[in-house]
């Protein structure tokens with residue numbers, strides 16, 4: 001048997017304590033780095049640089065609230081909510097307890113031919129989060145990409161079997177991002193992400209804005225089954241804000257054309273924008289909404305596609321069944337975590353406390369805007385992009401040394417703290433960003449003189 005922490009009798013019996021986190025262990029950092037480089041392949045990662053001798057991967061071993069701890073015991077603020085997922089902080093007692101409680105009953109059972117209590121309860125609570133009774137049906141899947149695939153497949157199949165088979169095209173916006181699976185990636189408008197998936201799926205018309213959509217000629221527009229958008233703000237495009245009122249106008253256009261409106265709230269859902277869902281800002285209730293990342297509070301992979309009774313009814317006829325699903329649909333642990341996250345929203349009055357944090361965030365970002373290296377700052381609720389002249393990656397690496405974890409999108413530094421962020425933590429995140437920008441960009445300017 002190999003002697004390493006991997007084969008240790010129990011992961012957690014070493015003497016390396018992590019103090020206040022109450023959890024027993026951290027494995028040997030050198031062994032971690034060696035084993036990672038020997039066996040892992042990371043997402044969106046140039047692996048030659050990752051595996052280089054002078055690169056030590058950051059291994060995160062514990063967390064509490066907005067703080068994460070690495071293999072050396074160093075602590076960081078989670079500046080991008082662990083890639084846009086975490087909502088109420090790490091190690092939240094309510095969510096932890098709910099997962100444990102469910103674990104003692106059963107972790108997972110099939111949703112194909114069976115049902116389960118937490119999935120039923122969650123569906124009820126999700127549809128109640130939207131006004132009116134338009135969104136009444138919940139289809140579970142695993143992540144943002146699959147939630148989008150579900151919406152697109154349902155939209156296409158609906159028209160095929162309900163008298164409009166010529167409607168076989170989905171409209172998406174330039175620079176959109178809807179996920180990485182082939183079907184979801186076909187919708188994307190960011191060349192780096194979608195080029196490998198291009199032309200492999202169904203037909204997509206890509207438009208820059210609403211005016212361009214309105215200009216599509218009749219022959220083409222008769223073929224549109226649905227239009228999909230990230231409401232208010234395009235995330236992976238670098239936090240690009242849509243003009244105010246755009247979503248409402250798009251909703252009006254889709255209703256007039258009787259084309260389905262699909263909202264991708266995978267990033268914007270669950271409070272990020274200052275309201276529970278971005279569509280609330282413009283009083284829109286779509287035909288489909290895709291929820292994922294924050295659904296479980298950022299604890300477990302679970303996604304939901306919500307749709308209307310009209311769409312549901314279109315699948316009731318003989319031979320019209322929606323033949324689609326994944327092994328872990330309706331996963332009981334995930335649904336229990338999501339229910340607990342919604343309970344935290346209620347018990348801790350999370351939404352009520354957001355406005356003050358968002359205006360403080362705006363104020364602090366305003367101060368950053370005075371730095372000569374900052375070109376533009378875009379903010380929507382607790383989501384912000386600080387665009388600088390260059391060196392986005394270097395600035396984020398420098399910010400790490402000052403206790404802040406985040407990733408850039410090109411040269412935009414993303415700040416998207418968990419909703420539980422304190423005013424003090426917001427201040428620390430901004431200060432670390434400022435120091436990192438002046439260190440990296442200041443130095444580079446200087447040395448180029």
Ligand SMILES: *Cc1c(COP(=O)(O)O)cnc(C)c1O
Pocket residue numbers: 084143144145146148177178179180230235236264265266267268292293
């Ligand atoms: C992250 C994201 C997705 C994809 O979600 P995954 O869980 O990564 O598959 C889709 N749409 C938006 C807007 C996202 O931010």
